[in-house]
Amino acid sequence: MNDYAAQAKRFKAFCDENRLKIIGILQDGEKCACELLELLSMGQSTLSYHMKILCESGIVVNRQEGKWAHYRISAGGSAEAVDYLKTLTTTKETESACSAGCACGDA
16 A cells, blocks of 8 residues: 555544554454454444454454454554554655745745
8 A cells, every 4th residue: 555545544444432442452362243342332333334444444354254253453454554654754854844945944
């Protein structure tokens, strides 16, 4: 994922309190959807909605076992998010942040 739209999709996973709770729970390891439902006290459709966003972002992966899905944090998806955030928040300029012709005169 190198384009802005794809990265926005990845970071959307972190923009909801319920999804952050889910990620926090998954830090302890893989969980069945039935366990998440119990721990989060939410309906199946609400959990499904949040898991879809988490899985589409690449932060979480799932596997089916019978009628239940099992979820875990994706090491690869997490690493990509961390790398992109570092790249995005690293200043490229080594001197003045102002460009030539800036009104502040610091260029």
